[in-house]
Amino acid sequence: MTEAPRLEVLPLPGGRIERLTIPGGPGARLVVVGGVETGLRLMAGTEQLLMRRWEGRARARPVTVVGRPIPDDPADATALLHPRMSAMGVAIALEGLAGPFAIEAESGGGRISMWLSVERPELVRRLVLAASASETPPDSPMTVRMSEWIALAEQGAWGELFARQAAQLKPGGEESDAPPAPSFAAEASLQPRPSTPERFIAELRGTLDPTSFVTDRLPQIGVPTLVLAGGADQVVPLAASKLVADRIPGARLKIDPACGHTVRVSFRGYDALVEAFLAEDNPQS
Numbered sequence: 001m002t003e004a005p006r007l008e009v010l011p012l013p014g015g016r017i018e019r020l021t022i023p024g025g026p027g028a029r030l031v032v033v034g035g036v037e038t039g040l041r042l043m044a045g046t047e048q049l050l051m052r053r054w055e056g057r058a059r060a061r062p063v064t065v066v067g068r069p070i071p072d073d074p075a076d077a078t079a080l081l082h083p084r085m086s087a088m089g090v091a092i093a094l095e096g097l098a099g100p101f102a103i104e105a106e107s108g109g110g111r112i113s114m115w116l117s118v119e120r121p122e123l124v125r126r127l128v129l130a131a132s133a134s135e136t137p138p139d140s141p142m143t144v145r146m147s148e149w150i151a152l153a154e155q156g157a158w159g160e161l162f163a164r165q166a167a168q169l170k171p172g173g174e175e176s177d178a179p180p181a182p183s184f185a186a187e188a189s190l191q192p193r194p195s196t197p198e199r200f201i202a203e204l205r206g207t208l209d210p211t212s213f214v215t216d217r218l219p220q221i222g223v224p225t226l227v228l229a230g231g232a233d234q235v236v237p238l239a240a241s242k243l244v245a246d247r248i249p250g251a252r253l254k255i256d257p258a259c260g261h262t263v264r265v266s267f268r269g270y271d272a273l274v275e276a277f278l279a280e281d282n283p284q285s
Helices: 036-040 047-058 074-080 083-093 108-119 141-155 158-168 182-190 197-208 215-220 238-247 270-279
Strands: 006-012 015-022 030-033 063-066 101-106 124-130 225-230 252-256
Touching: 006 083, 015 047, 015 083, 030 047, 030 108, 036 108, 036 197, 047 063, 063 083, 074 083, 074 197, 083 108, 083 197, 101 108, 108 124, 108 197, 108 215, 124 270, 141 158, 141 197, 215 238, 225 238, 225 270, 238 252, 252 270
Parallel strands: 030 063, 030 101, 101 124, 124 225, 225 252
Antiparallel strands: 006 015, 015 063
């Protein structure tokens, strides 16, 4: 009998975390860690959307999509959603699954996955980092963007926030009336006011916290790593992705000069590159 996809909610200290498991082919299990928008809402209720998004990867391997920690008390969100703590939440979410795992991470999920790779290296066998930064210096454009998002979110100005993000997630230099970035446009249409805004805000704050910076520990990552970056990314500058690739031993950097921040959907040849990279890993070896 074919295994059915299933959404599970697992306990962790101070809260819980969701994981959606999609059955697939014989390859090593892929773990997906999405961007900061993951914290806008619970995964429960979006299973079909997630399954459609990742069914291509599941042809070759089982896929487990991991959400962000859900605090029992919203006041604890700041501590629980710090990228380093979120990495420990991902580790708990992977308990009971046969590892180590290939990990495909995007944007804010990239920093979480970097922390997971250095603090729980036994869980990671291969790493894909899309539009990810290992630090957010105070003088970086990233800090300006995220500070604006935090201010708008705290004011409850979700319409303005999503409109601004849609513009900023496009490649730099595009006209303002170009189509909005898919991930945040979808969020805006599905749920103008997020169901868990405290998680979104807390992760942004944690990303600005110097204690979340992981650059100095990147040389400890000893697994094959693919870094993909948009040359016109307005949120994570190309230099930040280059820093990640430079610091991880043997990491490969691929750049699409015309791509903005939504690398997973806008990078030319993204799926082919990632599939080829994952296919190098033979779980029988």
